[in-house]
């Protein structure tokens with residue numbers, strides 16, 4: 001069993017630094033599709049934001065009201081909106097979505113890109129864009145896709161800056 005990373009740090013556009021901390025990583029990897037019959041799972045990502053630094057401390061979902069299959073995931077959007085408001089009261093900002101793929105090293109589908117772009121464009125927020133995280137079968141960072149999606153519909157995979165595992 002490989003050591004689970006403590007925090008994985010990525011670079012976003014315009015000097016943005018994104019830390020994904022252990023509680024959020026652990027939540028994502030509890031839902032990874034290790035069995036060939038496991039279904040896709042997903043949810044939302046929440047961060048504390050200080051200037052150009054997003055610290056993703058919380059990942060939520062999946063919920064029993066989501067639609068889930070081996071190759072698809074449609075969240076309960078109404079419940080998600082309520083969650084965004086509740087966590088904002090605790091100082092956490094909604095910064096994007098995550099879901100699992102039955103791939104070792106995942107990459108987004110056209111539908112994934114379209115969905116997160118629609119979310120960025122439809123949401124009322126003050127951020128320059130949202131994150132899409134896709135959890136594969138391999139541990140982070142190799143098995144974790146992270147991209148930044150802007151309001152204009154552009155996106156870029158976030159380069160990894162560092163990966164602090166518990167062995168270090």
Ligand SMILES: [Zn+2]
Nearest residue numbers: 101108109112
């Ligand atoms: Zn997907």
